[in-house]
Amino acid sequence: MIEPFDDSYFMRKALQEAELAYEKGEVPVGAVIVVDNKIIARGHNLTETLNDVTAHAEMQAITAGANFLGGKYLKDCTLYVTLEPCQMCAGALYWSQISRIVYGARDLERGCINLKTKLHPKTKLEGDVLAEEAGALLKRFFITRRNLN
Amino acid sequence: MIEPFDDSYFMRKALQEAELAYEKGEVPVGAVIVVDNKIIARGHNLTETLNDVTAHAEMQAITAGANFLGGKYLKDCTLYVTLEPCQMCAGALYWSQISRIVYGARDLERGCINLKTKLHPKTKLEGDVLAEEAGALLKRFFITRRNLN
Numbered sequence: 001m002i003e004p005f006d007d008s009y010f011m012r013k014a015l016q017e018a019e020l021a022y023e024k025g026e027v028p029v030g031a032v033i034v035v036d037n038k039i040i041a042r043g044h045n046l047t048e049t050l051n052d053v054t055a056h057a058e059m060q061a062i063t064a065g066a067n068f069l070g071g072k073y074l075k076d077c078t079l080y081v082t083l084e085p086c087q088m089c090a091g092a093l094y095w096s097q098i099s100r101i102v103y104g105a106r107d108l109e110r111g112c113i114n115l116k117t118k119l120h121p122k123t124k125l126e127g128d129v130l131a132e133e134a135g136a137l138l139k140r141f142f143i144t145r146r147n148l149n
Numbered sequence: 150m151i152e153p154f155d156d157s158y159f160m161r162k163a164l165q166e167a168e169l170a171y172e173k174g175e176v177p178v179g180a181v182i183v184v185d186n187k188i189i190a191r192g193h194n195l196t197e198t199l200n201d202v203t204a205h206a207e208m209q210a211i212t213a214g215a216n217f218l219g220g221k222y223l224k225d226c227t228l229y230v231t232l233e234p235c236q237m238c239a240g241a242l243y244w245s246q247i248s249r250i251v252y253g254a255r256d257l258e259r260g261c262i263n264l265k266t267k268l269h270p271k272t273k274l275e276g277d278v279l280a281e282e283a284g285a286l287l288k289r290f291f292i293t294r295r296n297l298n
Contacts, residue, residue, distance in 0.1 A: 051221045052212050053244035054203070063201050072200045087266055088240030095202035095237065117236055118264050 005037040007080070007102055011130045014080040014104070017044040017057060018137055024049055028137045031057040031081040033065040033074065033098075040077070041065035057081060058089035062096055074098040082134035084111035084127060094120045103127040104134030154186040156229070156251055160279045163229040163253070166193040166206060167286055173198055177286045180206040180230040182214040182223065182247075189226070190214035206230060207238035211245055223247040231283035233260035233276060243269045252276040253283030 010032055017030025021044035033041040043060030047053055058081050066072045074096040082104040085093060090112035093101060097120045106127065108114055119125060159181055166179025170193035182190040192209030196202055207230050215221045227249040234242060234252065239261035242250060246269045255276065257263055268274060 047221060047244075051215050051219065053215065053221050054208055054212055054241050059203055063203055066200050066202065070200065072196060072202050086240055087243060088237050091235060091237030091240050091266070092203050095196075095235075115267050116265065117240070 007126075007129045010034050010039070010078070010080045011082070011102065011104055011134075013039060013042075014057075014082050015130065015133055015137070017042050018082045018134065021045045021057070022137060022141055028141050029057045029081065029083045031061040031079060033061050034078045034080065035069075035076055040068045054088070056086065056089050058085055059092055062092050062098075066096070072096070078102060080129075082130075083107055083138065084113060085117075086110050087112060087115050087117045090117040090119060093123065094118060096120075097122050100124045100126070102129050104129055105131045105138065156275075156278045159183050159188070159227070159229045160231070160251065160253055160283075162188060162191075163206075163231050164279065164282055164286070166191050167231045167283065170194040170206070171286060171290055177290050178206045178230065178232045180210040180228060182210050183227045183229065184218075184225055189217045203237065205235065205238050207234055208241055211241050215245070221245070227251060229278075231279075232256055232287065233262060234266075235259050236261060236264050236266045239266035239268060242272065243267060245269075246271050249273045249275070251278050253278055254280045254287065 013032045014030045018028040022028035026045045030044040032039045041061045041064035043057040045057045046055040078100040080102050084103040084107040162181045163179045167177040171177035175194045179193040181188045190210045190213035192206040194206045195204040223245040229251050231253040233256040
Protein backbone atom coordinates (compact mmCIF):
# COMPACT_ATOMS: atom_id res chain seq x y z
CA MET A 1 0.00 0.00 0.00
CA ILE A 2 1.24 3.46 -0.82
CA GLU A 3 1.32 5.81 2.15
CA PRO A 4 0.90 9.36 0.86
CA PHE A 5 1.12 10.91 4.32
CA ASP A 6 4.74 10.33 5.24
CA ASP A 7 7.26 12.70 6.82
CA SER A 8 8.25 14.08 3.40
CA TYR A 9 4.64 14.96 2.63
CA PHE A 10 4.26 17.07 5.76
CA MET A 11 7.73 18.57 5.48
CA ARG A 12 6.70 19.80 2.01
CA LYS A 13 3.80 21.59 3.68
CA ALA A 14 6.23 23.16 6.15
CA LEU A 15 8.41 24.18 3.17
CA GLN A 16 5.39 25.90 1.61
CA GLU A 17 5.11 27.92 4.84
CA ALA A 18 8.83 28.75 4.61
CA GLU A 19 8.23 30.03 1.06
CA LEU A 20 5.58 32.39 2.41
CA ALA A 21 8.14 33.77 4.86
CA TYR A 22 10.66 34.15 2.02
CA GLU A 23 8.19 36.19 -0.02
CA LYS A 24 7.81 38.59 2.93
CA GLY A 25 11.55 39.09 3.28
CA GLU A 26 11.66 36.93 6.41
CA VAL A 27 14.28 34.26 7.16
CA PRO A 28 12.47 31.37 5.44
CA VAL A 29 11.45 28.89 8.11
CA GLY A 30 8.06 27.19 8.16
CA ALA A 31 6.25 24.72 10.40
CA VAL A 32 3.10 22.62 10.56
CA ILE A 33 1.62 20.55 13.38
CA VAL A 34 -0.01 17.25 12.51
CA VAL A 35 -2.36 14.90 14.39
CA ASP A 36 -3.61 11.69 12.77
CA ASN A 37 -2.36 12.80 9.35
CA LYS A 38 -4.24 16.08 9.61
CA ILE A 39 -2.59 19.50 9.72
CA ILE A 40 -4.04 21.40 12.68
CA ALA A 41 -1.69 24.40 12.67
CA ARG A 42 0.68 26.25 10.37
CA GLY A 43 3.21 28.99 10.96
CA HIS A 44 6.06 30.81 9.30
CA ASN A 45 8.68 33.16 10.60
CA LEU A 46 7.36 36.70 11.05
CA THR A 47 10.02 38.31 13.25
CA GLU A 48 10.59 41.26 10.88
CA THR A 49 6.95 41.83 9.97
CA LEU A 50 5.88 41.81 13.62
CA ASN A 51 9.07 43.36 15.02
CA ASP A 52 9.11 40.51 17.50
CA VAL A 53 11.91 38.03 18.16
CA THR A 54 9.39 35.56 19.57
CA ALA A 55 7.52 35.25 16.24
CA HIS A 56 9.33 32.13 15.01
CA ALA A 57 7.39 29.64 12.86
CA GLU A 58 7.26 27.04 15.63
CA MET A 59 5.98 29.47 18.28
CA GLN A 60 3.07 30.47 16.10
CA ALA A 61 2.29 26.86 15.23
CA ILE A 62 2.37 25.89 18.94
CA THR A 63 -0.07 28.68 19.83
CA ALA A 64 -2.35 27.86 16.87
CA GLY A 65 -2.23 24.12 17.58
CA ALA A 66 -3.16 24.55 21.24
CA ASN A 67 -5.95 26.87 20.18
CA PHE A 68 -7.28 24.23 17.76
CA LEU A 69 -7.07 21.46 20.36
CA GLY A 70 -8.55 23.59 23.14
CA GLY A 71 -5.74 22.63 25.51
CA LYS A 72 -2.16 23.65 25.93
CA TYR A 73 -0.54 20.21 25.64
CA LEU A 74 0.26 18.94 22.14
CA LYS A 75 -0.27 15.26 22.94
CA ASP A 76 -0.03 12.88 19.96
CA CYS A 77 1.11 15.78 17.77
CA THR A 78 4.10 15.99 15.43
CA LEU A 79 5.72 19.30 14.60
CA TYR A 80 7.39 19.50 11.20
CA VAL A 81 9.78 22.42 10.91
CA THR A 82 12.17 23.20 8.07
CA LEU A 83 15.05 24.21 10.37
CA GLU A 84 16.18 22.62 13.63
CA PRO A 85 14.47 24.53 16.48
CA CYS A 86 16.40 27.15 18.47
CA GLN A 87 16.57 27.24 22.29
CA MET A 88 13.41 29.34 22.55
CA CYS A 89 11.33 27.08 20.33
CA ALA A 90 12.71 23.87 21.82
CA GLY A 91 11.99 25.35 25.27
CA ALA A 92 8.39 26.06 24.22
CA LEU A 93 8.11 22.53 22.81
CA TYR A 94 9.36 21.22 26.16
CA TRP A 95 6.41 22.88 27.90
CA SER A 96 3.98 21.62 25.23
CA GLN A 97 4.97 17.98 25.86
CA ILE A 98 4.68 17.39 22.11
CA SER A 99 5.13 13.75 21.03
CA ARG A 100 7.44 14.24 18.08
CA ILE A 101 9.54 16.92 16.39
CA VAL A 102 10.79 16.43 12.82
CA TYR A 103 13.17 19.05 11.43
CA GLY A 104 14.61 19.62 7.96
CA ALA A 105 18.03 21.29 7.96
CA ARG A 106 20.38 21.27 10.97
CA ASP A 107 21.35 24.53 12.69
CA LEU A 108 24.76 23.80 14.10
CA GLU A 109 25.28 27.21 15.69
CA ARG A 110 21.91 28.14 17.15
CA GLY A 111 19.99 24.86 17.10
CA CYS A 112 18.79 23.01 20.19
CA ILE A 113 20.96 19.93 19.60
CA ASN A 114 24.39 21.54 19.95
CA LEU A 115 23.08 24.01 22.56
CA LYS A 116 21.71 21.03 24.51
CA THR A 117 18.25 22.45 25.16
CA LYS A 118 16.29 20.01 27.30
CA LEU A 119 13.30 18.38 25.62
CA HIS A 120 10.41 16.74 27.45
CA PRO A 121 10.91 13.00 28.12
CA LYS A 122 7.73 12.36 26.07
CA THR A 123 9.25 14.03 22.97
CA LYS A 124 11.10 12.28 20.14
CA LEU A 125 13.38 14.43 17.97
CA GLU A 126 14.16 13.36 14.40
CA GLY A 127 15.66 15.21 11.50
CA ASP A 128 17.18 15.54 8.09
CA VAL A 129 13.84 15.26 6.27
CA LEU A 130 14.13 17.23 3.01
CA ALA A 131 17.15 18.88 4.60
CA GLU A 132 18.60 19.85 1.22
CA GLU A 133 15.48 21.71 0.08
CA ALA A 134 15.17 23.51 3.43
CA GLY A 135 18.85 24.42 3.46
CA ALA A 136 18.80 25.59 -0.18
CA LEU A 137 15.92 27.97 0.53
CA LEU A 138 17.78 29.50 3.49
CA LYS A 139 20.96 29.80 1.42
CA ARG A 140 19.07 31.52 -1.41
CA PHE A 141 17.61 33.99 1.11
CA PHE A 142 20.93 34.93 2.68
CA ILE A 143 22.72 35.24 -0.69
CA THR A 144 19.97 37.53 -2.01
CA ARG A 145 20.05 39.63 1.15
CA ARG A 146 23.82 39.97 1.05
CA ASN A 147 23.66 41.18 -2.55
CA LEU A 148 21.05 43.80 -1.67
CA ASN A 149 23.17 45.37 1.09
CA MET B 150 21.20 61.11 47.50
CA ILE B 151 18.42 58.60 47.76
CA GLU B 152 17.86 56.57 44.60
CA PRO B 153 14.22 55.49 44.54
CA PHE B 154 14.61 53.58 41.26
CA ASP B 155 16.77 50.67 42.29
CA ASP B 156 16.43 46.98 41.44
CA SER B 157 14.12 46.39 44.42
CA TYR B 158 11.78 49.12 43.20
CA PHE B 159 11.32 47.52 39.79
CA MET B 160 11.19 44.00 41.20
CA ARG B 161 8.24 45.17 43.33
CA LYS B 162 6.52 46.19 40.11
CA ALA B 163 7.21 42.73 38.69
CA LEU B 164 5.79 41.24 41.92
CA GLN B 165 2.62 43.27 41.41
CA GLU B 166 2.33 41.61 38.00
CA ALA B 167 2.86 38.22 39.64
CA GLU B 168 -0.01 39.01 42.04
CA LEU B 169 -2.27 39.64 39.03
CA ALA B 170 -1.37 36.17 37.72
CA TYR B 171 -2.09 34.69 41.18
CA GLU B 172 -5.54 36.24 41.24
CA LYS B 173 -6.32 34.54 37.92
CA GLY B 174 -5.25 31.13 39.17
CA GLU B 175 -2.02 31.27 37.16
CA VAL B 176 1.42 30.26 38.43
CA PRO B 177 2.36 33.68 39.86
CA VAL B 178 5.25 35.03 37.80
CA GLY B 179 5.46 38.65 36.68
CA ALA B 180 7.85 40.76 34.65
CA VAL B 181 8.53 44.35 33.68
CA ILE B 182 10.98 45.84 31.18
CA VAL B 183 12.71 49.09 32.08
CA VAL B 184 14.66 51.68 30.07
CA ASP B 185 16.11 54.76 31.76
CA ASN B 186 14.11 54.12 34.94
CA LYS B 187 10.87 53.93 32.97
CA ILE B 188 8.70 50.82 32.68
CA ILE B 189 7.98 50.25 29.00
CA ALA B 190 6.35 46.80 29.24
CA ARG B 191 4.61 44.56 31.75
CA GLY B 192 3.53 40.95 31.64
CA HIS B 193 2.28 38.15 33.83
CA ASN B 194 1.89 34.47 33.27
CA LEU B 195 -1.27 33.64 31.32
CA THR B 196 -0.65 30.05 30.21
CA GLU B 197 -3.93 28.74 31.68
CA THR B 198 -6.10 31.69 30.65
CA LEU B 199 -4.80 31.59 27.08
CA ASN B 200 -4.32 27.80 26.91
CA ASP B 201 -0.86 28.51 25.61
CA VAL B 202 2.47 27.30 26.98
CA THR B 203 4.23 30.22 25.32
CA ALA B 204 2.33 32.82 27.39
CA HIS B 205 4.96 33.26 30.10
CA ALA B 206 5.34 36.67 31.73
CA GLU B 207 8.69 37.34 30.02
CA MET B 208 7.42 36.44 26.52
CA GLN B 209 4.59 38.92 26.80
CA ALA B 210 6.89 41.60 28.18
CA ILE B 211 9.38 41.02 25.33
CA THR B 212 6.64 41.37 22.71
CA ALA B 213 5.18 44.46 24.42
CA GLY B 214 8.60 46.05 24.89
CA ALA B 215 9.57 45.60 21.24
CA ASN B 216 6.21 47.01 20.25
CA PHE B 217 6.81 50.07 22.42
CA LEU B 218 10.32 50.60 21.07
CA GLY B 219 9.31 49.98 17.45
CA GLY B 220 12.17 47.53 16.96
CA LYS B 221 12.79 43.95 17.94
CA TYR B 222 16.05 44.44 19.88
CA LEU B 223 15.79 45.38 23.55
CA LYS B 224 18.97 47.44 23.64
CA ASP B 225 19.67 49.25 26.94
CA CYS B 226 16.71 47.47 28.52
CA THR B 227 16.52 45.56 31.79
CA LEU B 228 14.00 42.78 32.33
CA TYR B 229 12.89 42.25 35.93
CA VAL B 230 11.21 38.90 36.44
CA THR B 231 10.13 37.33 39.72
CA LEU B 232 11.36 33.83 38.77
CA GLU B 233 14.55 32.82 36.97
CA PRO B 234 13.67 32.47 33.25
CA CYS B 235 13.10 29.03 31.72
CA GLN B 236 14.82 27.80 28.53
CA MET B 237 12.10 29.25 26.30
CA CYS B 238 12.21 32.70 27.86
CA ALA B 239 16.01 32.78 28.10
CA GLY B 240 16.09 31.69 24.44
CA ALA B 241 13.76 34.56 23.51
CA LEU B 242 15.91 36.96 25.56
CA TYR B 243 18.96 35.68 23.63
CA TRP B 244 17.33 36.77 20.36
CA SER B 245 16.30 40.14 21.88
CA GLN B 246 19.93 40.98 22.79
CA ILE B 247 18.61 42.55 26.01
CA SER B 248 21.24 44.30 28.13
CA ARG B 249 20.34 42.97 31.56
CA ILE B 250 18.11 40.36 33.19
CA VAL B 251 17.33 40.56 36.92
CA TYR B 252 15.41 37.67 38.45
CA GLY B 253 13.88 37.16 41.89
CA ALA B 254 13.73 33.51 42.97
CA ARG B 255 15.93 30.77 41.50
CA ASP B 256 14.37 27.88 39.57
CA LEU B 257 16.82 25.07 40.13
CA GLU B 258 14.93 22.49 38.06
CA ARG B 259 13.64 24.39 35.05
CA GLY B 260 15.63 27.62 35.12
CA CYS B 261 18.12 28.69 32.47
CA ILE B 262 21.15 28.61 34.79
CA ASN B 263 21.19 24.91 35.60
CA LEU B 264 19.89 24.02 32.12
CA LYS B 265 22.74 26.10 30.66
CA THR B 266 20.64 28.06 28.16
CA LYS B 267 22.91 30.30 26.12
CA LEU B 268 22.43 34.03 26.63
CA HIS B 269 23.59 36.72 24.22
CA PRO B 270 27.11 38.01 24.91
CA LYS B 271 25.59 41.49 25.40
CA THR B 272 23.36 40.26 28.25
CA LYS B 273 24.17 40.39 31.97
CA LEU B 274 22.22 38.04 34.25
CA GLU B 275 21.77 38.91 37.93
CA GLY B 276 19.45 37.55 40.56
CA ASP B 277 18.18 37.07 44.05
CA VAL B 278 16.42 40.44 44.18
CA LEU B 279 13.44 40.11 46.55
CA ALA B 280 13.86 36.37 46.10
CA GLU B 281 12.07 35.61 49.37
CA GLU B 282 8.92 37.53 48.41
CA ALA B 283 8.85 35.97 44.93
CA GLY B 284 9.41 32.49 46.32
CA ALA B 285 6.80 32.94 49.07
CA LEU B 286 4.16 33.90 46.51
CA LEU B 287 4.90 30.80 44.42
CA LYS B 288 4.83 28.60 47.53
CA ARG B 289 1.49 30.06 48.60
CA PHE B 290 0.08 29.33 45.14
CA PHE B 291 1.20 25.70 45.05
CA ILE B 292 0.06 25.00 48.62
CA THR B 293 -3.40 26.45 47.89
CA ARG B 294 -3.67 24.47 44.66
CA ARG B 295 -2.66 21.23 46.37
CA ASN B 296 -5.31 21.76 49.04
CA LEU B 297 -7.99 22.34 46.41
CA ASN B 298 -7.29 19.05 44.61
